[in-house]
Amino acid sequence: MNAYTSRVLEGLRQRNAHESEFLQAATEILESLSPVFDKHPEYEKAGLLDRFVEPERVIMFRVPWVDDQGRTQVNRGYRVQYNSAIGPYKGGLRLHPSVNLSILKFLGFEQVLKNSLTGLPIGGGKGGSDFDPKGKSDREVMAFCQSFMTELYRHIGQDTDVPAGDIGTGAREIGFLYGQYKRLTGLYEGVLTGKGLTYGGSLARTQATGYGLCYFVKNMLEANGKTVQGATVVVSGSGNVAIYANEKITELGGKVVAMSDSNGYIYDPNGVNLDVVKQIKEVERGRIKEYVARVPGSEYHEGCKGIWTIKCDIALPCATQNELDAEGAKALIANGCFAVGEGANMPSTLEATELFLQNGVLFAPGKAANAGGVATSALEMSQNSQRLSWTFEEVDEKLKGIMKGIFEKCAEAAAEYGDKPTNYVVGANIAGFLKVADAMMAQGIV
Numbered sequence: 527m528n529a530y531t532s533r534v535l536e537g538l539r540q541r542n543a544h545e546s547e548f549l550q551a552a553t554e555i556l557e558s559l560s561p562v563f564d565k566h567p568e569y570e571k572a573g574l575l576d577r578f579v580e581p582e583r584v585i586m587f588r589v590p591w592v593d594d595q596g597r598t599q600v601n602r603g604y605r606v607q608y609n610s611a612i613g614p615y616k617g618g619l620r621l622h623p624s625v626n627l628s629i630l631k632f633l634g635f636e637q638v639l640k641n642s643l644t645g646l647p648i649g650g651g652k653g654g655s656d657f658d659p660k661g662k663s664d665r666e667v668m669a670f671c672q673s674f675m676t677e678l679y680r681h682i683g684q685d686t687d688v689p690a691g692d693i694g695t696g697a698r699e700i701g702f703l704y705g706q707y708k709r710l711t712g713l714y715e716g717v718l719t720g721k722g723l724t725y726g727g728s729l730a731r732t733q734a735t736g737y738g739l740c741y742f743v744k745n746m747l748e749a750n751g752k753t754v755q756g757a758t759v760v761v762s763g764s765g766n767v768a769i770y771a772n773e774k775i776t777e778l779g780g781k782v783v784a785m786s787d788s789n790g791y792i793y794d795p796n797g798v799n800l801d802v803v804k805q806i807k808e809v810e811r812g813r814i815k816e817y818v819a820r821v822p823g824s825e826y827h828e829g830c831k832g833i834w835t836i837k838c839d840i841a842l843p844c845a846t847q848n849e850l851d852a853e854g855a856k857a858l859i860a861n862g863c864f865a866v867g868e869g870a871n872m873p874s875t876l877e878a879t880e881l882f883l884q885n886g887v888l889f890a891p892g893k894a895a896n897a898g899g900v901a902t903s904a905l906e907m908s909q910n911s912q913r914l915s916w917t918f919e920e921v922d923e924k925l926k927g928i929m930k931g932i933f934e935k936c937a938e939a940a941a942e943y944g945d946k947p948t949n950y951v952v953g954a955n956i957a958g959f960l961k962v963a964d965a966m967m968a969q970g971i972v
């Protein structure tokens with residue numbers, strides 16, 4: 527490994543010893559970037575990597591709100607404004623009890639490279655809170671969102687930082703956040719994306735991450751003489767990304783036989799009935815196990831990791847970080863799985879990723895494969911600035927083009943720098959990095 531990159535990585539390990547997710551992401555990224563620093567000694571003189579790994583700003587704040595029993599609750603809110611070299615900070619807000627600074631720093635760091643890969647002018651950021659929307663009433667969710675925005679509004683804006691959804695943050699939460707931002711600032715501007723269609727949202731944003739993932743996988747398979755047509759597919763998760771990944775992969779000729787949530791997974795050898803999943807998850811906010819009572823011939827299994835033991839050709843992890851470990855990877859490989867497309871952010875552990883790469887499984891890393899969501903968010907920002915809205919077909923066509931472009935950039939960088947031309951992990955990291963690096967060099971030591 528290049529001496530400068532290994533020194534910076536060692537420094538990160540010392541200063542952030544307790545941030546395991548952040549160090550995991552940083553290890554993969556810095557190891558991939560090593561050959562770039564061999565080629566560009568001027569980057570070290572400019573301290574480029576020392577600056578690149580450090581968020582420009584981290585905001586942490588108290589979020590007090592009152593629950594339905596009249597009790598005061600306090601959560602912790604965050605916004606990590608990671609890098610604004612190529613555009614305003616852009617990235618989602620995660621609402622989940624596991625949220626902490628390490629998780630948001632890993633997500634923010636990944637987002638910088640992902641947003642660069644889209645080719646659109648967006649920097650990287652991420653935020654959220656340890657608030658758990660599950661089991662809360664709409665009024666409680668509104669109270670939380672209003673309190674969260676009462677601090678966040680002073681740090682964001684359509685030209686500075688544009689948050690969006692992520693785990694636990696969907697259309698309902700974005701609506702409450704947007705209403706409070708508008709009330710506090712008096713501005714009707716595209717400060718959030720993933721908005722409802724009646725107040726500035728973009729058609730196809732709901733579908734974009736899952737659809738984009740399938741477009742990336744399709745490009746990757748075609749470039750390697752394979753196809754989605756006739757493939758058996760396992761999709762983990764049953765949230766926004768998982769549902770629309772299922773919808774598109776089915777349209778492309780795949781058959782999804784399993785989906786999951788944080789409690790367990792369903793197996794349906796006849797192909798998962800997506801209308802039933804949408805009804806349970808999108809309308810009723812229920813649990814995936816309710817599926818088996820409605821669809822004869824399907825099974826439910828407790829625990830989510832068992833989903834990787836189901837025989838499939840293509841695996842699409844779309845739930846959360848580190849949901850697919852070495853054991854899961856070995857089971858997939860033993861069962862003949864030939865492609866993995868990451869819909870979630872960092873769903874595969876470093877060991878799992880290494881196993882896929884070593885065993886010739888085509889591997890689409892999250893920061894490239896799930897970039898369709900944020901790319902369509904950037905298209906929402908464009909529409910808001912123009913005060914226009916494009917049709918579903920227009921947005922979907924642009925999304926297809928963007929995902930093709932991302933795949934090509936990953937493949938080109940992999941061919942130039944990777945140990946093999948299908949190492950899209952190295953490809954994505956390097957292609958994403960080069961644009962940000964160039965912009966940072968041009969803008970001086972800031």
Ligand code: NDP
Pocket residue numbers: 691692693694695735763764765766767768786787788789830844845846847849869870871896897899900
């Ligand atoms: P949702 O909240 O809509 O769905 C999350 C899904 O993952 C649910 O099925 C949830 O199950 C499951 N899940 C969450 N945490 C865990 C856990 N600890 N263990 C097992 N399962 C879990 O989120 P999204 O679909 O929006 O996000 C899914 C992933 O995709 C995340 O990694 C996110 O960062 C990433 N992503 C999202 C984008 C977007 O546009 N929304 C864009 C790019 C990436 P349960 O209901 O039990 O919690």
Ligand code: 2IT
Pocket residue numbers: 616617618619637640688689690691692693719871896897899900901903
């Ligand atoms: O991880 C991600 O890319 C997202 N959650 C979407 C971010 C966005 O700004 O649309």
